Structure formats: C-alpha cells, structure tokens
Amino acid sequence: MPGKTLRLIVLLSLYLLAILGGGIGLVVLGFHKYQATATPSLTPLSFAQRLEQMQAVSAYNRDDLASALPVFTRLAALGDARSETDLGVMYNCGCGVPQDVDKAFALQAQAAAQHYGKAEDNLGSMYAARGDEISATHWYWLAASHGDANGEMDFGWQLRNGYGVPRDDAQAVHWFSLSAAQGDMIGERWLGDSYEIGRGVGLDHAHALQIFQAAAAQGESASMCEMGAMYEDGDGVERDYAAAMRWYRRAADEGNDCGYTGVGFLYDLGLGVPQSETTALEWYEVAGKDGDATGENDVGAMYHRGAGGVKQDFVQAAYWFGLAANQDDAYGEMNLATLYINGQGVPHNDVIAFTLDQKAANQDEPHAEEQLGNAYRLGYATKIDYAQAAKYYSQAAGHGLAKSQAALAYLYETGQGVPQDDEQAYKWYLISQFVTAHPVMEDDERCKAFAALPALKPTDIKSHLTQSQMVQAQAGADAWAAGHRPLHDSPPPPRRPVWLLYVLSVIFSTLLLAIRLWRHLAKNKHVNSDDS
Numbered sequence: 001m002p003g004k005t006l007r008l009i010v011l012l013s014l015y016l017l018a019i020l021g022g023g024i025g026l027v028v029l030g031f032h033k034y035q036a037t038a039t040p041s042l043t044p045l046s047f048a049q050r051l052e053q054m055q056a057v058s059a060y061n062r063d064d065l066a067s068a069l070p071v072f073t074r075l076a077a078l079g080d081a082r083s084e085t086d087l088g089v090m091y092n093c094g095c096g097v098p099q100d101v102d103k104a105f106a107l108q109a110q111a112a113a114q115h116y117g118k119a120e121d122n123l124g125s126m127y128a129a130r131g132d133e134i135s136a137t138h139w140y141w142l143a144a145s146h147g148d149a150n151g152e153m154d155f156g157w158q159l160r161n162g163y164g165v166p167r168d169d170a171q172a173v174h175w176f177s178l179s180a181a182q183g184d185m186i187g188e189r190w191l192g193d194s195y196e197i198g199r200g201v202g203l204d205h206a207h208a209l210q211i212f213q214a215a216a217a218q219g220e221s222a223s224m225c226e227m228g229a230m231y232e233d234g235d236g237v238e239r240d241y242a243a244a245m246r247w248y249r250r251a252a253d254e255g256n257d258c259g260y261t262g263v264g265f266l267y268d269l270g271l272g273v274p275q276s277e278t279t280a281l282e283w284y285e286v287a288g289k290d291g292d293a294t295g296e297n298d299v300g301a302m303y304h305r306g307a308g309g310v311k312q313d314f315v316q317a318a319y320w321f322g323l324a325a326n327q328d329d330a331y332g333e334m335n336l337a338t339l340y341i342n343g344q345g346v347p348h349n350d351v352i353a354f355t356l357d358q359k360a361a362n363q364d365e366p367h368a369e370e371q372l373g374n375a376y377r378l379g380y381a382t383k384i385d386y387a388q389a390a391k392y393y394s395q396a397a398g399h400g401l402a403k404s405q406a407a408l409a410y411l412y413e414t415g416q417g418v419p420q421d422d423e424q425a426y427k428w429y430l431i432s433q434f435v436t437a438h439p440v441m442e443d444d445e446r447c448k449a450f451a452a453l454p455a456l457k458p459t460d461i462k463s464h465l466t467q468s469q470m471v472q473a474q475a476g477a478d479a480w481a482a483g484h485r486p487l488h489d490s491p492p493p494p495r496r497p498v499w500l501l502y503v504l505s506v507i508f509s510t511l512l513l514a515i516r517l518w519r520h521l522a523k524n525k526h527v528n529s530d531d532s
Helices: 002-038 047-061 065-077 081-093 101-112 117-129 133-145 149-161 169-181 185-197 205-217 221-233 241-253 257-269 277-289 293-305 314-325 330-342 350-361 366-378 386-398 402-414 422-432 439-443 458-462 467-483 498-531
Strands: none
Touching: 047 065, 047 081, 065 081, 081 101, 081 117, 101 117, 117 133, 117 149, 133 149, 149 169, 149 185, 169 185, 185 205, 185 221, 205 221, 221 241, 221 257, 241 257, 257 277, 257 293, 277 293, 293 314, 293 330, 314 330, 330 350, 330 366, 350 366, 366 386, 366 402, 386 402, 386 422, 402 422, 422 467
C-alpha cells in the first residue's frame, strides 16, 4: 500500500510539473515570438536590452516620449530594426524630437533592409503620402509577405482600389483575411466591409456583423458605425433601433463623424427615439462643421426641406451641398446637380447639373444615374440619345430605383434605345413594384427626379403577351428580386490559439488523473472491506 501511495504522489508531482512547464513554455514562446517576429535585427540584443526595449515601447504608448527616446536612440545605433522603426516614427511626426522627415525615411529604410515588416509598411505609407502609389504598393507587398498585419491590410487596400496594382477584389479579401487573423482591427474592418457589400466574396451580412463586432471591441470606431447601420437596417440581425443608437453613440464618443450623422439620422426620423429634427440638425452640424461630407449633405438637406428649426433656404442648401461636392462626394454632387436642375439657390443650369451628375454616376450614385437617364431621354444639356438613356436607367434600375425600372420598362415597350420587347417591358414593370431601394432615399425630396416619367399601362403590355411570355417575365422578375437578397456563406472556422491547446491538454490530463485517483480509492476501499 505505501508503494502505491508513493506512486500516486509521484504521478501527481509529475502532473503539476507538466502544468508548470507548459505555462513557462507559453511565456517563453510569447517572448520568442516578440523577439523573432517583432524585432529582427542584424545586431542581436541581449535579454536585458530586449526588456529595456519593451519598457521603452510601453513608455511610448503612454506618451512618455522622454523615457522612450534615449532607449530607441541607443538601440537603433546598435542596428535593432524595431528601435530604428520606432525612432523613425518619432522623427516623422515630430513627437519628442524636432520633425525630420528625411531622417525618418532613412531610419525606416535601414530597418526595412533587415526585412522588418513594420518598417516596410511605414515606407509604403511614406511613398503613398508623396503620391507614388507604385513604390507604396511595392513596400506594402514586402511588408505583407513578411507577415506584418498592417502591411497585409494596406496591400489589400491597394488591390481593392487598384492603387499601383491592377484591381483585384478577391485578392484584397485574401490579404484582409490574413490581417484580420492577426487581430488587426483595420483589417477586420475592411474584411467585414467586403462581406457586407459582397465585394470579392459572397455577400454575407451575418458574418460581416461578427467581424465588425470584433473590430469594434478593439475600439475601431468605423466598425461601430457599421454595427449601428446594420442594426438600423436589419442586415444580418434583427432590426433594433435602440442597438443602432448605442453603436452610433459609441462611435460618436470616439469622435467619429459617422457616429454623429447616425445619431442625427435616428432623431431625424424618430427611429427608436422621439422624433426631433432640431436635435438631428445639432448632430448633423457637428459632423458637417468637422468637414464630413455626409454631415454636410445632411445639413444641406435640412435647409432644403426647411426642417430642424431652420427656414427653407436653398442658398444655404447649395452651400452645404457644394462643400460635400468639393470633396468629390457623389451624394453631394447629385444633390447640387438637382438644385441646378430646379434653379433652387443657384441659377438654373442644365450643363453644370449634367457635369455633376456624370461625376456622381461614375461613383455609382443611383439617383445621378437616373437623372442622366432623364437628361438623355429628354435632351437636357445634351442631344436626345435613347441608347444612353437606357444605359443609365439600367444602371439605376439595377441599384433598385423604382422610377428608373419603370422608365426602362417604357423604353422596352416603345423600342427606344433598346430593341422593342414587351416581355422585357413587363418584367421591368413587375420589378418596379418591388421595394428594392432604401425607403428614406426614395421619399426624400432632394432625391426626386426632375422629369416626370410617363405612366405605364401594364394592361396594354399584357395584351401583347402570350401566357408563356407572361410566365417568363414573372420568372425573370422573381429571379432579379432573389438576386438582390443577401446570400450567406458559411463562416470560417474559428482560430485556435496555442493557449487554447494548452488549456485543453490540462483539462484532459486532469480527467485522466481524476480517473486514476478514483480507481485507486475504489481499490483501497475494496481491500479494506476484504480485511474486515
């Protein structure tokens, strides 16, 4: 019996040592990861120097620049890549030292020569600031190739927008995914955006919501706005205006203008809160005076409507829309074009309106596309061109604008700009009956088309169709509607970090030990009963 007890004690001791050893291993692994991937250098630093560097980084993050500067300077002189990078950042922003962009560039280049991803990413940003997107993309790619999370996000952004490299949405999602997998909140933000709009990946609002929430948990305010918008619209989650307000307010607390406009919008329409246009205007003005294009548009809309405690003033509306348009904001361009079309606050000028609508339509602004369709169909600021009218009506119709869908149906019915096709006419008439666009946009005075469309007579169209053609038209309309509903991909499997494997091994070992102990006690009880 004493021998069995001794063996049990030895087994328990070994078990405790394994747990302790595993914990120490995790600490060493974490420090090794910091040392190997975060701070490669041509001149290896001692353990004490690494600790000193970590303390300097912590001081820098606390804005204690005076404590960080001498450490970064001394270690950078030894060739440490991270210290060169951090010191370069200080010189670039003039933080704790006189600003010296050339010295900052040289320090980043020294660190980048050691294949330090963060320095390569910083060089990319410096080249981008100079307008050299080709060189920026080169350095972003190197940073991404070396596993830097910011580099992966930035290279994905270049691919998404075609900056210095051919546009490739699928590859952009790939790099956003790698960045997000490392917990980079900006990478998560753009990965979520890709799923939300179905760009480079299948449309999946529910998965987008999960990704945005992960980024928002790290304080990424734009993702908070996205969360607010998804709760507001019921995308990937049940519509909840109270939750939308909470997320918008969190973003506003972080100083993000989209939070101000989001809160204002909910007050403007009384969604989840008592309607108050006055309160809405106050929130809009915070964003608008901060130079946010959405806020400028919203303030302009209030003056256009004469709401929020201000009188209707088209001159003020044109001023605010103009501020947004000057930032190449598509909605501001379209709004200002509408004022020029109607001669409200500005002299009537179809040519300026046409130019503004073209700029907005190039950014896929649906109402600008609709107004261009009207201009080409009616000959405003351009020759009548039914083919061009059909083109722009088709684009706006694809974005869900019912008036453009009805106009397209009319063109098919009359054969103007497109081959005469009663079946297509009837299909687009049916589609125009669906509620496919944002209801607020459709009802907003500033978005109304300047030309009335002819009233369709579906009974006349149907009289020219066979039963089979009507069935085909209905099927085409249903297919279009189905194609404009969210699709849901399966979410990727969750990452399993090393610490989780360690915890699982501890639980498994504990179960084995408990079974062994239970058997030992049961055997002793059996032996004792035999002795008695």
